[in-house]
Amino acid sequence: MVSEAKAGHNFVNRPRLCDLKHLGRGRLEKMYRMLYENGPGNGTFMSLPFDQLVEHGAAHIFKWKKDSVADVAVTGRGSADPRTVIELANRGDFSAIVLHPGVVDKYQDLLRLDVPLIYKVDGHVTIPENPPMSATLGGVRDALRLGAAAVGMSFYVGSExxxxxxxxxxGLIVEAHEHGMPAVVWAYPRGPGVNEVGADSMYWVHYACVVAESLGADIIKTKFPAPVKDDKREAYFDYLKKIAKKTAEAEKYIELEPEEGGELTEDQHMHRVKLVLDAVPRSFVVVSGGPKIKGDPKKELIRTTRIVMRAGAEGRIIGRNFWGVPVDKGLEYARTVAEIMREPQYRRSF
Amino acid sequence: MVSEAKAGHNFVNRPRLCDLKHLGRGRLEKMYRMLYENGPGNGTFMSLPFDQLVEHGAAHIFKWKKDSVADVAVTGRGSADPRTVIELANRGDFSAIVLHPGVVDKYQDLLRLDVPLIYKVDGHVTIPENPPMSATLGGVRDALRLGAAAVGMSFYVGSExxxxxxxxxxGLIVEAHEHGMPAVVWAYPRGPGVNEVGADSMYWVHYACVVAESLGADIIKTKFPAPVKDDKREAYFDYLKKIAKKTAEAEKYIELEPEEGGELTEDQHMHRVKLVLDAVPRSFVVVSGGPKIKGDPKKELIRTTRIVMRAGAEGRIIGRNFWGVPVDKGLEYARTVAEIMREPQYRRSF
Amino acid sequence: MVSEAKAGHNFVNRPRLCDLKHLGRGRLEKMYRMLYENGPGNGTFMSLPFDQLVEHGAAHIFKWKKDSVADVAVTGRGSADPRTVIELANRGDFSAIVLHPGVVDKYQDLLRLDVPLIYKVDGHVTIPENPPMSATLGGVRDALRLGAAAVGMSFYVGSExxxxxxxxxxGLIVEAHEHGMPAVVWAYPRGPGVNEVGADSMYWVHYACVVAESLGADIIKTKFPAPVKDDKREAYFDYLKKIAKKTAEAEKYIELEPEEGGELTEDQHMHRVKLVLDAVPRSFVVVSGGPKIKGDPKKELIRTTRIVMRAGAEGRIIGRNFWGVPVDKGLEYARTVAEIMREPQYRRSF
Amino acid sequence: MVSEAKAGHNFVNRPRLCDLKHLGRGRLEKMYRMLYENGPGNGTFMSLPFDQLVEHGAAHIFKWKKDSVADVAVTGRGSADPRTVIELANRGDFSAIVLHPGVVDKYQDLLRLDVPLIYKVDGHVTIPENPPMSATLGGVRDALRLGAAAVGMSFYVGSExxxxxxxxxxGLIVEAHEHGMPAVVWAYPRGPGVNEVGADSMYWVHYACVVAESLGADIIKTKFPAPVKDDKREAYFDYLKKIAKKTAEAEKYIELEPEEGGELTEDQHMHRVKLVLDAVPRSFVVVSGGPKIKGDPKKELIRTTRIVMRAGAEGRIIGRNFWGVPVDKGLEYARTVAEIMREPQYRRSF
Amino acid sequence: MVSEAKAGHNFVNRPRLCDLKHLGRGRLEKMYRMLYENGPGNGTFMSLPFDQLVEHGAAHIFKWKKDSVADVAVTGRGSADPRTVIELANRGDFSAIVLHPGVVDKYQDLLRLDVPLIYKVDGHVTIPENPPMSATLGGVRDALRLGAAAVGMSFYVGSExxxxxxxxxxGLIVEAHEHGMPAVVWAYPRGPGVNEVGADSMYWVHYACVVAESLGADIIKTKFPAPVKDDKREAYFDYLKKIAKKTAEAEKYIELEPEEGGELTEDQHMHRVKLVLDAVPRSFVVVSGGPKIKGDPKKELIRTTRIVMRAGAEGRIIGRNFWGVPVDKGLEYARTVAEIMREPQYRRSF
Known part of the structure; x- marks a missing residue:
């Protein structure tokens, strides 16, 4: 496996708002609020997504409970309560909060007016045999009415x-752009064919992101490109070799995998994230919280955030590791992540 | 199985209209009419649904017949006659009556103008191989023309x-909201995959309700989360364990089941309803009549209503147990249910 | 089998236009023209449908031919010629004629302006593997332009x-109503699942009609609820028993069947039609011509019309038994049917 | 087999424009241009269709080539070149030319302004597994913009x-009529179920035409109802017997077939075409060129045109037999066909 | 195999803008900019397509890298970077650049205003089991807003x-034309049935192009009609023989194939391209870069471009062979190709 990643990055290859004036003031002023006026700022991004009730079901409410419920009507009972998540957003300093249409509709009054809102227009429930495509639940007009700073949507590459x-x-992106609204795209490989050959693999994550930019995504939310599991390794390599018959460079992805049973070094991880960034140089890229953190979350958040930021990404979207713990803990974690993002070497001018 | 439910509840965790002013006067004044001006009042809800002709077929008309048919053109011949159901609504004191588009169209003149009407916009017939999704029969514009206080619709979680x-x-909810109309959502788990692992189980009922709120439901109609039948217990637990790989807390649902062959205590029932409520703290929640009552219906209605109200829910939607018996009997049952709802401990300010 | 039907009926349980003023003048004046100003009148209904070329194919033109074709350009060559059918409508006294969009378009000039026209907006061809759902061929706007008194459409209950x-x-009904146009619904059970357990059975005919009213049908065209054939009897009873687990009264339909191999008496037939009527008390109900009459059609038309009228239905839609015979014969049959409908005991005020 | 056809026909049973004034001037003046002002005239019709590139592929261009290509930019290189076909239309005297949207768009300048244009709005490519339904390629608005005299479309009866x-x-027909545009419908039986029992058989051709009229076709293009091939004869008869259980007259089609291995006489052919005409007495009917003519095309065109005209049809749509041969030859053939159509006995007043 | 192609061509059989005035100034002025004002000019066409990220995935970015990244924010890091491709377009002299909606949206500022832009409205990702049809990603309105000179779209002939x-x-073409926008159609045979009998074969390429013109394509992008591979030869010939039963000339395609295992001469290649051109005489035809060039690309580009131009085509669309190599190399290749196109014998007046 090749490791050509280098520490340090002057962001010359990352997008700047001043280079994107042709997007129009509508989109730029909203991007500016998220990247410079809120959250860690300086062009970085740390948002708090809360769409997991639809995506995973209600079990998240069992994660933790508040000891006191004195102000329950305003700040909720604990985990996965929209009020609690909004409390976290209000007390912390996030670039944006991500909510589903019905949640925005119902809880909008609780959210501070200066917290940018990403109206997540679609959702997908986890049920047996559900097709790999999100359902559009609301619309751009609704997002405008509710004062959103962006419309968020999920895009799955990899199925029929x-x-x-x-x-x-x-269609949603074009409509959002016509209304001066940025589009945040959760770009995920998903589907039977893709799963068989490694859904979160470098190849598929890479592919999903370039399609997202070609569709017009302003901000792309991606996963860490994961090493392919041992039992899918052969299928993955076979698939790449097949692809390489038309595009010879697909073989490169084979080199980017660690040895069988091996692990990636941090530099290798960073290099892989960097490859994703280089493929979408005018999309702001943020990386998901990654697999649920066991052991010391703070340490792991620091470690992964450093990888993300060193690679040059704009930041992260972290959900369960923020709202899946008590608010004060979540605030502490968020501060920790934000502190890294605020380090001078990760700041970028607009 | 854990039982942490406590009797008594000060509703601090239930929605109040005064906290929902951002929904706009259109929706609020209609909610107010249903929750405070009609039915048991004080923020409680007891409605009379009549959509079973479409859902189950015409057999309901054999349930009972009036002895005299002197005023048959106005008050109908007996069971499952729209005129009889409207007679019940007119003579009783319900928060709302629920009718299908064609029934509203035809029988609207018989319904007292002060009885709030939930225009049930969709329906699903019981036929072999019918897909688990309701058909939209009318529209929001039609509901407005017919003077509805809300639009009702069924949402099935659990199939392809x-x-x-x-x-x-x-789409219907967003359209309703744009026209100042509340949305009442019948949130049901249904579908092949779900049925195999316990359709009315705690897990699936819980899931259906959180999705309904995320879609923007103002009032959610749910079923009692039922204990899983012995023959599906293993599949249910297996499914939960699979889910728990991503969301560890899904194991909690296993604890919430009674012993094999055992039954839930009333406190346990109440606790489970409360878990549903806690997951949708800004949706008014009403519980269906439950399985057809054998034995003494009145006693059973009292028992189940107490569970519902102690859990903190806003009330119930009871159909066959009200209109499936002669009108005077139905009125008596409704009065009995309403009396419980009017007890001081269940009253809530707006 | 139970027989509780009684001769005589004062129509107190049938719809009256004066009770339906909330439908608006647009629909009422058209219903009035069909029920009182044309055909047998007095609130009864005898219409002449001609949609069988699409439904069954062209073979109907072989039924009979005119001896002379002197006026062929105006009155046609014989059976299944739109001009002949219109001649029949013009010379007879029908409540309405039913024609497909293209036929109305082409032959409208031949039809007397005082004959109400039901614009049959959809059709279904008899071909191998055709799905059980009609195709919408025209639209409400077209019906208005062509001076229709109602829009007709077929609804099939019983398939995927x-x-x-x-x-x-x-959707068609709501659109018709918005334009002051009554909707006439051909409500038929049809589809693989339904066929297996007796498509024209009491249970399914009953079900189809209540759904039609719930959809907003102003006039429902139904078939005679037929006794289930011996080879489907077991499947039918099994299905009813399965349904009865949720709705116990479904067992009632078993009692309504004659003995195996037995036949229904006229009173039993009438009782079954009456059950259909009682289930849709504000829809005008008309019964189709029934199975093609062998033997003496006139005698049979008299017999079945008496059953229909004694049951309290508004009348009949009779096609092939009217236009499938020479015009003079058809006029004679129509007069015979109308005479029965005009008998004092079947008249109803509006 | 019965033969009741007689020579001679006074067209009393054929449509006349003066009887169709209710269609409105928009449609009538265009029909008049096609039936009286162009082509053989006197109410007859001879049009030149050119949609075979889409329907059959490009192989037609190999049929023949011009010797000189001096004016190739205007009159084309030979067979299946739109310019050549238009040259033929310009130099000949056709009731109309039929072209696909893209061809009209590109070559419109070459077509004389006095040649009526049928804008063929749809097409179907011959590929393995292509479903039996044409794709709508353009629209009525486009047809208006391009100065069409009619909109043409294909309708296939016989598949799922x-x-x-x-x-x-x-929908297309209603839209065309709303814009004063006649609809020309290619009515073809096609589809798996139909093919098995004889796609171009008398029964299916008959059926396709009556549906076309019921849909509102102004001009119906039909094929010769062909005798069923020996290997499908049994399936055809079985199917007819099945149909005859509901519509007894379907047995008539069995009589209309020749003996096994036998052929139809010209009178029998004519009689069968006449049966089609009699079933759609207010649609102008034109018959396709029929199977590609081997041997002496001229003789065969004369023979088949006489059958068509004696039967009383308005004329023919002949493509490959006109443009599939050199222009001068095509003109000669067209003149020959037109001459027959112009014979006094086939002329009809408007 | 027959070879009747001759060197030299006076383009009398190719389209000229002056003959297409009926298309309207909107389309003509844009075509003029592409064919005369930019690129090699004189009515020839050399465009730079960049849609391969969506079509093939991100692996293209591994093709080559810039040594210096001094101006990376403007001119990109190397292969498959939109900025690099735009740098190539800006520094070279292309008739047009082809970009996907999101790429136009984001990178529009970098593209010189005098470089015509083909807004490629659709795309297709390479994933297992993806259906053979492109997804429409944007729209004509969006293309207008972004200052496009044409709308590009892919059309696949050959599947269900x-x-x-x-x-x-x-629909897209009609909409484009209504807005004065030319349509560039990538016409490709693709699909299971077609693949089995030779997707890029003469027969299918020919077919795809004639359908594209019939749909209204202004510029058709085609592939070289390739000789059928030995293992598909039999299936191809069998299929042609089957087609020949209806269209005898389909046998001609058999003659156009080389001997088994043989290769086409350049004249034969040219002749086959010419056959395509002759079938669409009013569509501008451009030929794709062909299979990825191994060995000396320049030599091969010269060879294939000479074939294309000698055949009389307007030019080429060459992607990977231009942007898949370092910019200076790509510019050199483009100059080489343009030089050929500029040779006097290939120039055509407008």
Whole structure:
């Protein structure tokens, strides 16, 4: 495996708002609020997504409970309570909060007016046999009415429904742009064919992100490109070799995998994230919280955030590791992540 | 199995209209009419649904017949006659009556103008191989023309059509809200995959309700989260363990089941309803009549209503147990249920 | 089998236009023209449908031929010629004629202006593997332009397409009503699942009619609820027993069947039609011509019309038994049927 | 087999424009241009269709080539070149030329302004597994912009897509009529079920035409109802017997077939075409060129045209037999066909 | 195999803008900019497409890297970077650049205002089981807003989705034309049935192009009609023989294939391209870069461009062979190709 990643980065290859004036003031002023006026600032991004009730079900409410419920009507009972998540957003300093249409509708009054809102327009429930495509639940007009700073949507590459999903997401993005609204795209490989050969692999994560930019995503939310599990390694390599018959460079992805049973070094991780960034140089890229952190979350958040930021990404979208713990803990974690993002070497001018 | 439910509740964790002013006067004044001006009042809810002709077929008309048919043109011949159901609504004191588009169209003149009407916009017939998704029969514009206080719709979580149903229901809710109309959502787990692992189970009922709130439901109609039947217990637990790999707390649902062959105590029932409520703290929640009552219906209605109200829910939607018996009997049952709801400990300010 | 039907009926349980003023003048004046100003009148209904070319194919033109074709350009060559059918409508006295969009478009000039026209907006061809759902061929706007008194449409209950058909028919009805146009619904059980357990059975005919009213049908065209054939009897009873687990009264339909191999008496037939009527008390109900009459059609038309009228139905839609014979014969049959409908005991005030 | 056809026909049973004034001047003046002002005139019709590139592929260009290509930019290189076909239309005297949207768009300048244009709005490519339904390529608005005299469309009866095709074609016809544009419908039996029992058989051709009229076709293009091939004869008869259980007259089609291995006489052919005409007495009917002519095309065109005209049809749509040969030859053939159509006995007043 | 191609061509059989005035100034002035004001000019066409990130995935970025990244924010890091491709377009002299909606949106500021832009409205990702039809990602309105000179779209002939794709592409073309925008159609045979008998074969390439013109394509992008591979030869010939039963000339394609295992001479290649051109005489035709060039790309580009131009085509669309190599190399290749196109014998007046 090749390791050509180097520490340090002057962001010359990352997007700047001043280079994107052609997007129009509508989108720019909203991006500015998220990247410079809120959260860690300086062009970095740390947002708090809360769409997991739809995505995973209600079990998250068992994660933790508040000891006192004196102000329950305003700040909620604990985990996965929209009021608690909003309390976290209000007390912390996030670039944006991400909420589903019905949650925005109902809880909008609790959210501070200066916290940018990403209206997550679609969702996907975890049920047996559900097709790999999100359902559009609301609309751009609704997002405007509710004072959103961006419209968020999920795009799944990798199933027989991908064509239909591209039509759906492409249409939403064009509509958002016509209304001066940035589009935040959760770009995920997902689907039977893709799963068999390594859904979160470097190849598929890479692919999902370039399609997202080609569709017009302003901010792309991606996962860490994960090493392929041992039992899928052969299928993954076989698939890449097949692809390489048309595009010889696909073989490169084979080199980017660690030895069988091996692990990636941090530099290798960083290098892989950097490859994603280099493929979408005018999309702001943020990386998800990654697999649920066991052991010391803070230490792990520091470690992964450093990888993300050193790679040059704009930041992260971290959900369960923030709101899945008591608010004060979540605030502490968020501060820790924000502190890293605020380090001078990660700041970028607009 | 854990039982942490406590008797008594000061509703601090239930929604209040005064906290929902951002929904706009259109929705609030209609909610107010249903929750405070009609029915048991004081923020409670007891409605009379009549959509079973479409859902179950015409057999309901054999349930009972009036002895005299002197005023049959106005008050009907007996069971499952829209005129009889409207007679019940007119003579009783319900928060709302629920009717299908064609029934509203035809029988609107018989319904007292002060009885709030929930225009049930969709329906689903019981036929072999019918897909688990309701058909939209009318529209929000029609509901406005017919003077409805809310639009009602069914949402099924649990099949390969769930994505399509989310699009359908989400679209109807957004349209209703744009016209100042509250949305009442019948949130049901249904579908092949779900049935195999316990459709009315705590896990699935819980899931259906959080999705409904995320879609923007103002009032959620749910079923009692039922203990899983012995023959599905293993599949249910296996499924939960699979889910728990991503969301560890899903194991909690295993604890919430009684011993094999055992039954839930009333406190345990109440606790489970409370868990549903806690997951949707800004949606008014009403519980269906439950399985058809054998034995003494009145006693059973009292028992189940107490569970519902002690849990903190806003009330109930009771159909067959009200209109499936002669009108005077139905009125008596409704009065009995309303009396419980009016007890001081269940009253809530707006 | 139970027989509780009684001769005589004062129509107190049938709809009256004066009770339906809330439907608006647009629909009422058209219903009035069909029920009082044309045909047998006095609130009864005898219409002449001609949609069988699409439904069954062209073979009907071989039924009979005119001896002379002197006026062929105006009155046609014989059976299944739109001009001949219109000649029949013009010379007879029908409540309405039913024609497909293209036929109305082409032959409208031949039809007397005082004959109400039901614009049959959809059709279904008999071909191998055709799905059980009609195709919408025209639209309400077209019906208005062509001076129709009602829009007619077919609704099939009983297949995997029923949901889609409910959406289609529900939408057409709402649109018709918005334009002051009554909706005439051909409500038929049809589809693989239903066929197996007795498509024209009491249970399914009953079900189809209540759904039609819930969709907003102003006039429902139903078939005679037929006794289930011996080879489907077991499947039918099994299905009813399965349904009875949720709705106990479904067992009632078992009692309504004659002995195996037995036949229904006229009173029993009448009782079954009456059950259909009682389930849709504000829809005008008309019964189809029934199975093609062998032997003496006149005698049979008299017999079945008496059953229909004694049951309290508004009348009949009779096609092939009217236009499938020479015009003079058809006029004679129509007069015979109308005479029965005009008998004092079947008249109803508006 | 019965033969009741007689020579001679006074067209009393054929449509006349003066009887169709209710269609409105928009449609009538365009029909008049096609039936009286161009082509053989006197109410007859001879049009030149050119949609075979889409329907069959490009191989037609190999049919023949011009010797000189001096004016190739205007009159084309030979067979299946739009310019050559237009040259033929310009130099000949056709009732109309039929072209696909893109061809009209590109070559419109070459077509004389006095040649009526049928804008063929749809097409179907011959590929393995392509469903039996044409794709709508353009629209009525486009046809208006391009100065068309009619909109043409194909309708296939006989597959599981027939319902969808009826919706498509019905919608196009209503839209055309709303814009004063006649609709020319290519009515073809096609589809797996139909093919098995004789696609071009008398029964299916008959059926396709009556549906086309019921959909509102102004001009119906039909094929010769062909005798069923020996290997499908049994399936055809079995199917007819099945149909005859509901519509006894379907047995008539069995009589209309020649003996096994036998051929139809010209009178029998004519009689069968006449049966088609009699079933759609207010649609102008034109018959396709029929199977590609081997041997002496001229002789065969004369023979088949006489059959068509004696039967009483308005004329023919002949493509490959006109443009599939050198222009001068095509003109000669067209003149020959036109001459027959112009014979006094085939002329009809408007 | 027959070889009747001759060197030299006076373009009398190729389209000229002056003959297409009926297309309207909107389309003509944009075509003029691409064919005369930019690129090699004189009516020839050399464009730079960049849609391969969506079509093939991100692996293209591994092709090559810039040594210096001094101006990375403006000119990119190397291969498959939109900035690099735009640098190439800005420094070279292309008739047009082809970009996806999101790429135009984001990088529009970098592109010189005098470089015509083809807004490629659709895309198709390479994933297992993806259906053979492109997804529409943007729209004509968006293309207008972004200052495009044409709308580009892919059309696949050869699968069960072809009907749907014809509707999609036909609709886009009509919409483009209504807005004075030319349509550039990538016409490709693709799909299971077609692949089995030789997707890029003469027969299928020929077919795809004639359908594209019939749909209204202004510029058709085609592939070289390739000789059928030995293992598909039999299936191809069998298929042609089957087609020949209806269209005898389909046998001609058999003659156009080289001997088994043989290769086409340049004249034969040219002749085959010429056959494509002759079938679409009013569409500008450009040929894709062809299979990835191994060995000396320059030599091969010269060779294939000479074939294309000698055949009379307007030019080429060359992607990977231009942007898949370092910019200076790409510019050199482009100059080489342009030089050929500028040779006097290939120039054509407008």
């Amino acid at each position: 429904m991908t064509r239909e999903d591209m039509v759906r997401v492409g | 059509m769930t994505r399509e149903d989310m699009v359908r229901v989400g | 397409m029923t949901r889609e058909d409910m959406v289609r028919v529900g | 897509m027939t319902r969808e095709d009826m919706v498509r074609v019905g | 989705m072809t009907r749907e794709d014809m509707v999609r592409v036909g």
